[in-house]
Amino acid sequence: MPPRLNLASAFRALSLRSTTPAAGPGISQPLLSQKLAAPVARRFYSDNLTPNSNNESSSSSQIASSPGQLPPSSSSSSSKEVGEQQQQQQQRHNEDNLDALSRLEMVAYGLNPFNARKEGHKYGLPSLPLPSELHKDHRYDDVMGQITRLLMKDGKLSKAQRDMAMILNYLRTSPAPKTNPARPLIPGSPAPHFLPLDPVTYLRVAIDSVAPLVKIRGFRGLAGGGRNLEVPAPLAARQRRRTAFMWILDAVQKRKSKGSGRKMFPTRVAEEIVAVVEGRSTVWDKRAQVHKLGTATRANLMNSQIKNFL
Amino acid sequence: MSATNCLRCLGRPSVAGASRGVVVPVFAPRTAPFSTTAIQNALPAKGKSGEHQDRSVRVYRAGRKMTFKKKHTGDRGKPPAPGERKAFRKKIVLSNDNALPVPWVTEMEASSLSNENKVGTIVSLPPAVQDQLRATEAFQPTQTWGLFRKPSTLIRKETVELVGKMEKATANKQTARVVLTGEKISGKSTMLIQAQSYAYLNNWIVIHFPDAQELTNGSTEYAPVPNTENPTLYMQQNYCLKLLQSIKKANEKILAKLLTVSNHSELPQNIPVNQTLLSLINAAKEAEGAWSVFQALWSELNAHGANRPPILLSMDNLPHIMKISEYRSASFDKIHSHDLSLVKLFTEALSGNTRFPSGGAVIAATNRNNGPRIPSMELALKQRLAEQRASQEETVPVRDPYFKGYDDRVEKVLKSVEVMEVNRIGKREARSLMEYWAASGLLRTTVDEQTVSEKWTLGGGGVLGEMERAALLTMKI
Amino acid sequence: MVSLFGVNFHEAKLVQKALQHFYALGPQTATRIMAKHYIHPRAKIGTLSPKTVIALTAELSGMVIESDARNIIQDNIKRLRDMGTYRGRRHAMNLPVRGQRTRNQNMTAIKLNRVERQG
Numbered sequence A: 001m002p003p004r005l006n007l008a009s010a011f012r013a014l015s016l017r018s019t020t021p022a023a024g025p026g027i028s029q030p031l032l033s034q035k036l037a038a039p040v041a042r043r044f045y046s047d048n049l050t051p052n053s054n055n056e057s058s059s060s061s062q063i064a065s066s067p068g069q070l071p072p073s074s075s076s077s078s079s080k081e082v083g084e085q086q087q088q089q090q091q092r093h094n095e096d097n098l099d100a101l102s103r104l105e106m107v108a109y110g111l112n113p114f115n116a117r118k119e120g121h122k123y124g125l126p127s128l129p130l131p132s133e134l135h136k137d138h139r140y141d142d143v144m145g146q147i148t149r150l151l152m153k154d155g156k157l158s159k160a161q162r163d164m165a166m167i168l169n170y171l172r173t174s175p176a177p178k179t180n181p182a183r184p185l186i187p188g189s190p191a192p193h194f195l196p197l198d199p200v201t202y203l204r205v206a207i208d209s210v211a212p213l214v215k216i217r218g219f220r221g222l223a224g225g226g227r228n229l230e231v232p233a234p235l236a237a238r239q240r241r242r243t244a245f246m247w248i249l250d251a252v253q254k255r256k257s258k259g260s261g262r263k264m265f266p267t268r269v270a271e272e273i274v275a276v277v278e279g280r281s282t283v284w285d286k287r288a289q290v291h292k293l294g295t296a297t298r299a300n301l302m303n304s305q306i307k308n309f310l
Numbered sequence B: 001m002s003a004t005n006c007l008r009c010l011g012r013p014s015v016a017g018a019s020r021g022v023v024v025p026v027f028a029p030r031t032a033p034f035s036t037t038a039i040q041n042a043l044p045a046k047g048k049s050g051e052h053q054d055r056s057v058r059v060y061r062a063g064r065k066m067t068f069k070k071k072h073t074g075d076r077g078k079p080p081a082p083g084e085r086k087a088f089r090k091k092i093v094l095s096n097d098n099a100l101p102v103p104w105v106t107e108m109e110a111s112s113l114s115n116e117n118k119v120g121t122i123v124s125l126p127p128a129v130q131d132q133l134r135a136t137e138a139f140q141p142t143q144t145w146g147l148f149r150k151p152s153t154l155i156r157k158e159t160v161e162l163v164g165k166m167e168k169a170t171a172n173k174q175t176a177r178v179v180l181t182g183e184k185i186s187g188k189s190t191m192l193i194q195a196q197s198y199a200y201l202n203n204w205i206v207i208h209f210p211d212a213q214e215l216t217n218g219s220t221e222y223a224p225v226p227n228t229e230n231p232t233l234y235m236q237q238n239y240c241l242k243l244l245q246s247i248k249k250a251n252e253k254i255l256a257k258l259l260t261v262s263n264h265s266e267l268p269q270n271i272p273v274n275q276t277l278l279s280l281i282n283a284a285k286e287a288e289g290a291w292s293v294f295q296a297l298w299s300e301l302n303a304h305g306a307n308r309p310p311i312l313l314s315m316d317n318l319p320h321i322m323k324i325s326e327y328r329s330a331s332f333d334k335i336h337s338h339d340l341s342l343v344k345l346f347t348e349a350l351s352g353n354t355r356f357p358s359g360g361a362v363i364a365a366t367n368r369n370n371g372p373r374i375p376s377m378e379l380a381l382k383q384r385l386a387e388q389r390a391s392q393e394e395t396v397p398v399r400d401p402y403f404k405g406y407d408d409r410v411e412k413v414l415k416s417v418e419v420m421e422v423n424r425i426g427k428r429e430a431r432s433l434m435e436y437w438a439a440s441g442l443l444r445t446t447v448d449e450q451t452v453s454e455k456w457t458l459g460g461g462g463v464l465g466e467m468e469r470a471a472l473l474t475m476k477i
Numbered sequence C: 001m002v003s004l005f006g007v008n009f010h011e012a013k014l015v016q017k018a019l020q021h022f023y024a025l026g027p028q029t030a031t032r033i034m035a036k037h038y039i040h041p042r043a044k045i046g047t048l049s050p051k052t053v054i055a056l057t058a059e060l061s062g063m064v065i066e067s068d069a070r071n072i073i074q075d076n077i078k079r080l081r082d083m084g085t086y087r088g089r090r091h092a093m094n095l096p097v098r099g100q101r102t103r104n105q106n107m108t109a110i111k112l113n114r115v116e117r118q119g
Helices: A007-013 A054-065 A084-108 A142-151 A157-173 A192-197 A199-210 A237-254 A264-277 A283-302 A304-309 B002-010 B015-019 B084-089 B127-135 B157-171 B188-201 B237-250 B252-257 B277-282 B290-301 B318-322 B341-351 B375-389 B408-413 B427-439 B449-458 B464-471 C015-020 C027-036 C050-061 C067-083 C086-092 C107-112
Strands: A214-219 A229-234 B056-061 B064-069 B122-124 B152-154 B175-182 B205-209 B311-315 B324-328 B334-336 B360-365 B418-422 C002-004 C007-009
Touching (some): A157 A192, A157 A264, B127 B188, B175 B188, B318 B341, B318 B375, B341 B408, B375 B418, B427 B449, C015 C027
Parallel strands (some): B175 B360, B175 B418
Antiparallel strands (some): C002 C007
């Protein structure tokens, strides 16, 4: 058996040159900045490809040692043709470089090199703590966020948001609702003529007004003879809104679709919301029914087993 | 004799035959001898009168016929009447009583759209112009007219440029031929509305094709124009009638003043000389004859030496007339859109072959949402743009030699048109627009440099429709 | 109701679909007939002029459709049957003709295959 040739180790022995070799004096291609005779905009340190002139050798050697900088090529052959303007520009670049270097040094010492007073902000800093609307998860009103997700079908949140925007636009272009005294809105709601001007409040008032206070829980077999024992249970604010909006969506399903196109569904939802505020919607009956049942089944809370359970 | 044995053992009389006591011959014409199934079963089941009322479904499963009761779905009542759904989809609302009137918005005047000092201001459309624009179906249901108190538009840099072209052309009795291109919802159709408003205010005749798609997607009736050969042209009489009615509605005042200069005896109703053009249009009562009336009207409008007003011929969704249409000729060949006579009339004007007697404009807007991709049109528009810029560095693009889908006829039409790009708006224009929104009570923030910059950036760097989406069609009000 | 070739159709019926109602007249032939008479693809039968309806009826009466087309198929099957071929026998037995399985999924054959084939 001949000894196996280990090619991998042979290649590993070859040295790999990772850095760019310094260009010799006979380099034919001029650098990019030399090609562009016109003044270029101020750029940052790492982008600066302008070679340093010979009389500033001290600073150029400093630069060459820093990372991210291409080694300066000697430009003795071309420096003669460099105009006055370009020299000034180089001066400016060097100032930039020194500035950047000093910042790097500060970073190395663990200091923050950013001086807000010197640099400034284009639009100023926001005052802290940030308001909730600037947080990506809380940028919409809490009711809006919840309801948009209830509108969503097949996980298409973007479509639901578009629908919600159309609902709001419907509400703000519709005339002021005529409220029904038999179906009072939630206390503290603004006057009806004000509602179209603030569609978010309009929607909120509609949902909060029909939101039920309780739900009916059934305990299997506790009523004797295998019957359910119905017991009222209080709902939290989010749960109440969810129930109310699901009722509204049920009513929307029953509304006849009288058109086609993407505006139809939001229009139907918005019409139902107006109907709720005006007291015409069947959702009010559902709410009354649940409340009635809740009152009737209050006594069941005294059932001993229920008491133990709760 | 295996065959006879086999046949004897298999050839049983059918059930139906047996019950009647008739011996059925093996090769009887009306029986299936190998089958025990009665003949009646083979025939299609006769529909019982009450069959469609019981909601049951019959299914074959595992060789047996099974019947399932369908779940009773709620009765939806009467479906919408024919046309009701479309009417809802196309409904255009032009005002919102809840929005506040904006004090500084003035009414558009005949000269305001060509005034360079007015760039960046908002002007409202006069009620008469609104009716005329409605008649030509220039408003679109996707636009946001319904949010504001009065329909108003922003005078953009491009508006002044376009109207300036129209003005210059009519001053020299020339025809400005312009194609508007640009990104999605950047305002091309609104530019058409502005061009039309200018035309109405300056007493032009306006002929507007609101959607080129309707001409070529095979949804209106068509018939060959008699006595046309090589190529045969096709007329769309129903569309023609609709178009004539919209022309009549939009230009009623001017048409009532113009008189015919030649005798039209070929029409359904004889129109002698010195009758108003309105009565000429009124001659088209039914779809039959609409095309000849339209032809007569067009020749009258283009009659030289009759002191006619300038004409604006405009079309939205241009790419649709640059493709092969959905119609077929009698020999089952596909008809090129340019062989449809109405389309031909427009393309002739767009290519500069038709000269309007008192000048005018032919303006077409491309569309990016629902438009077919026409490589020839795209190439031609790019070429025109490059030629207009006329810079040394930029070379005029040429055809890809490896691509087959080019269309010479399309390129010929677009050989000498002007192309105008409807670009993004600047921050100054954006600011004035947003101030208008805020004053209408639809944008509930203070309009400062930061908000303008924010909405401008959210709107793709000033794409007007996207800015509207970011500011007006949002959940955050 | 519009009567086309002896069949009454509702006005709102598409011409394309009305033509395809006839046995042995598929989408291809229907499109060709419509092109021949300059009927646009989305035409409803109620919008056709009486002249066109008569022309269509005349066109259809010259074509091999409905009972003529059924007779051809029945003759073909009968010929197979008369010759005593396997295919003829399978038709008569309401079973698949071209070697398909019969354990499952032979409902189409059971419904359709017979000497006096209707569908």
